[in-house]
Amino acid sequence: MTLQEYHMDHSKQVLVVDDSRVSRLMAHQFILSKHAHWQVTEAATGEEAIEKAKTLTPFLILLDVNMPGMGGVATAEQLRALYPHTHIFLVTANVQNAIRNRASELGVGFMEKPITETRIHQLIDSLEA
Amino acid sequence: MPDAVHRLILLESIIGAVNLGAIVLDETGRIVLWNHWMARHSEWSADAVLGRDFFEVFPELQHKRIASAIGQALRDNFQSLLSQTLHKAPFALYTHGAQERMQQAIAVTPINLPDSPRHCLIQINDVTIAVGREKLLREQTMVLRSQTFSDGLTGIANRRHFDVAIEREMRRAMRNSSPLSLLMIDIDHFKDYNDHYGHQQGDGCLIQVAAELAAMLQRPTDLLARYGGEEFAAILPDTDAAQALQMAEAIRQRAAELRIPHEKTGNDVKHITVSIGIATQHTHLPHQPLDIASLIGAADRALYLAKRSGRNRVTTQTT
Amino acid sequence: MVNLSELENDALVEIFNIGVGHAAAAMSEIVNEEVTMSVPSITFLNRADAAALLGSKKDGERICGVSQHYDGAFATEAILMFPEDKSLEIVRLMVGDSVPLQELTEMEQEAMSEIGNIILNSCVGTLANLFDSELHGSLPLYHVGTSAQIMSSFGGPDDAVVLMLHIDFVLAKHQIHGYVAFVLDLSALHDLKEQVSRYLAKALGQA
Numbered sequence: 001m002t003l004q005e006y007h008m009d010h011s012k013q014v015l016v017v018d019d020s021r022v023s024r025l026m027a028h029q030f031i032l033s034k035h036a037h038w039q040v041t042e043a044a045t046g047e048e049a050i051e052k053a054k055t056l057t058p059f060l061i062l063l064d065v066n067m068p069g070m071g072g073v074a075t076a077e078q079l080r081a082l083y084p085h086t087h088i089f090l091v092t093a094n095v096q097n098a099i100r101n102r103a104s105e106l107g108v109g110f111m112e113k114p115i116t117e118t119r120i121h122q123l124i125d126s127l128e129a
Numbered sequence: 130m131p132d133a134v135h136r137l138i139l140l141e142s143i144i145g146a147v148n149l150g151a152i153v154l155d156e157t158g159r160i161v162l163w164n165h166w167m168a169r170h171s172e173w174s175a176d177a178v179l180g181r182d183f184f185e186v187f188p189e190l191q192h193k194r195i196a197s198a199i200g201q202a203l204r205d206n207f208q209s210l211l212s213q214t215l216h217k218a219p220f221a222l223y224t225h226g227a228q229e230r231m232q233q234a235i236a237v238t239p240i241n242l243p244d245s246p247r248h249c250l251i252q253i254n255d256v257t258i259a260v261g262r263e264k265l266l267r268e269q270t271m272v273l274r275s276q277t278f279s280d281g282l283t284g285i286a287n288r289r290h291f292d293v294a295i296e297r298e299m300r301r302a303m304r305n306s307s308p309l310s311l312l313m314i315d316i317d318h319f320k321d322y323n324d325h326y327g328h329q330q331g332d333g334c335l336i337q338v339a340a341e342l343a344a345m346l347q348r349p350t351d352l353l354a355r356y357g358g359e360e361f362a363a364i365l366p367d368t369d370a371a372q373a374l375q376m377a378e379a380i381r382q383r384a385a386e387l388r389i390p391h392e393k394t395g396n397d398v399k400h401i402t403v404s405i406g407i408a409t410q411h412t413h414l415p416h417q418p419l420d421i422a423s424l425i426g427a428a429d430r431a432l433y434l435a436k437r438s439g440r441n442r443v444t445t446q447t448t
Numbered sequence: 449m450v451n452l453s454e455l456e457n458d459a460l461v462e463i464f465n466i467g468v469g470h471a472a473a474a475m476s477e478i479v480n481e482e483v484t485m486s487v488p489s490i491t492f493l494n495r496a497d498a499a500a501l502l503g504s505k506k507d508g509e510r511i512c513g514v515s516q517h518y519d520g521a522f523a524t525e526a527i528l529m530f531p532e533d534k535s536l537e538i539v540r541l542m543v544g545d546s547v548p549l550q551e552l553t554e555m556e557q558e559a560m561s562e563i564g565n566i567i568l569n570s571c572v573g574t575l576a577n578l579f580d581s582e583l584h585g586s587l588p589l590y591h592v593g594t595s596a597q598i599m600s601s602f603g604g605p606d607d608a609v610v611l612m613l614h615i616d617f618v619l620a621k622h623q624i625h626g627y628v629a630f631v632l633d634l635s636a637l638h639d640l641k642e643q644v645s646r647y648l649a650k651a652l653g654q655a
Contacts (some may be wrong), residue, residue, distance in 0.1 A: 020459075020461065020465070021454075021455065021458050022455060022458045022459040022462050022648065022651070023462050025651075026651050026652065029651075029653060040604070066484070066486050068488070092469060093465065093466040093467075093468075093469025093470050093473070094473045094475050094476075094483075094484060094485070096472070096477065096482065096483070097476070098476070098482035113466050114466050114574070122621060137620045170498050192477070193477065193479065194566075197474055201569055201573060205569070205573045205576060205583070205585075206583060206584045206585065207569045207572075207573060207584075207585035208565075208585055208587045209569065210558075210565045210587055211560055211562060212555075212559045212561060212562040213558065214539075214556060214558055214559035214561055214562075215478055215543065215559050216478070234558070236587060238587075239584070259554075259555075263554065263555050267553070294635060323592075329533060333520060403585075413566055
């Protein structure tokens with residue numbers, strides 16, 4: 001294992017935000033299948049995400065766009081302000097120019113739904129680069 | 130000639146003769162059939178495109194609707210429709226001598242074969258004529274509509290009818306030396322009603338108010354017209370100022386009694402009300418020119434005063 | 449009537465949200481404007497209740513429906529429905545025409561048919577992909593009538609169940625509420641439930 005690999009495998013905190021429990025469980029599982037030592041916290045709403053983020057030092061935050069209440073985009077905006085260096089990704093099945101532009105403006109990435117193991121692993125790989 | 134070959138030749142002739150474009154893609158998206166109609170109406174002959182990847186020939190169609198339709202046909206076994214209304218002319222196809230592309234209706238269908246992977250059929254229909262016909266029909270309807278005297282929404286007289294009627298009644302009043310009154314009736318805070326309840330309900334409100342008002346004008350020579358968006362005009366021949374005031378007040382009351390809820394009036398009265406301006410033309414000096422604009426102007430000013438003074442009221446012109 | 453666990457219900461709602469999300473992206477590409485769609489909830493109903501759900505306070509208010517038939521791994525009739533004035537609104541927004549809000553002309557019916565085609569194929573496609581099933585879909589058919597008329601025009605047994613998706617459609621600040629109904633006979637319903645269970649078991653490593 002290289003030093004870089006060691007640093008990546010060493011426990012990191014991830015926050016998964018989605019109003020769908022199945023979605024959260026899947027993302028949670030796929031993250032752990034790549035890095036078993038990582039600590040994954042779940043939140044069901046944008047509001048809950050912001051609360052939980054304050055108690056963590058998140059390395060990565062995944063935000064479902066389509067959530068009731070404070071949606072993913074508004075949550076991303078707030079989290080980006082709180083954590084300028086955390087990797088934040090909007091997750092959506094509706095990939096169109098509007099969301100691309102918004103993500104770019106906020107300085108966040110985006111990932112397509114459905115959430116698959118491949119997509120999650122590719123996303124994590126891209127952070128290691 | 131063996132049956133199978135004969136049949137094949139027959140089918141190929143049919144594909145060549147049908148009056149629509151047929152493109153077939155194999156499972157990798159390569160063009161394996163490009164019928165005669167396609168060759169005739171595009172810049173591509175079959176030889177020029179057969180064997181090539183569809184998106185290599187049409188790079189501008191990548192990431193468009195037809196791309197996902199092809200994907201859904203090959204991958205999911207689903208059929209797709211591309212309507213001419215949402216996509217005028219995805220392919221560069223022309224009828225002979227035409228400058229503009231033909232309007233196209235497209236269907237994308239999976240073709241399942243017993244011993245081969247799934248293929249995809251793209252059918253293209255020229256619907257330029259149908260689209261043109263419908264546009265013409267629509268234009269004719271608009272013209273017809275403007276030629277009638279009824280307001281499309283409420284069914285009462287429209288502005289055109291009013292313009293004709295006011296001139297006629299003024300002339301008659303002059304001839305008979307009788308008074309003519311004009312009421313300008315405007316629904317209060319109607320923009321706020323539309324914004325809050327939506328245009329659908331706004332229309333419903335207009336229809337209801339118009340119906341009530343129309344029912345109140347009993348005499349055959351009275352006319353209620355829709356003057357503008359939320360403004361009505363009532364022509365009352367043989368009606369002097371006092372009678373007009375009585376009528377106007379009755380109308381104002383009736384409108385308020387409808388109790389059509391309106392949350393956004395910005396005051397304590399939470400239902401629809403109307404403001405009314407009255408102008409009366411008394412017996413006219415003979416041989417004077419008709420002054421329609423003057424009468425309407427006076428009624429309008431009275432209406433404006435009614436609005437300014439708090440709405441839900443009736444105001445008469447001051448001479 | 450249908451016993452889906454909370455997790456199974458969640459999975460199905462999420463699957464349909466992905467489906468309409470893809471459809472919204474496709475529609476956004478057509479009009480070059482932001483389009484969002486979501487499925488806030490799903491319900492299982494019998495046919496009569498489904499018709500009642502769509503029926504409105506105003507008698508005879510018409511519904512526009514676009515239906516497609518799917519068969520293969522399971523069979524269903526899928527119908528996208530909006531109140532008539534709402535479908536007109538959607539078409540006007542998509543087509544960008546300032547056509548008066550009168551009747552739906554044939555050209556606009558075609559546009560509505562395509563919109564139904566996009567949404568239904570997307571929903572069923574997502575289902576089929578995740579369930580690893582093979583289906584075949586028909587071309588869209590346009591219907592207009594009262595909710596009772598539309599629901600009853602689809603054959604199938606009287607005890608067929610309707611899986612109803614509530615759909616929120618947003619384009620250019622217009623928010624429009626509609627439905628997608630899947631008419632399923634008991635064996636199709638059973639297949640669906642089994643597929644959801646299997647999908648969950650596979651996705652979560654264990655049931």
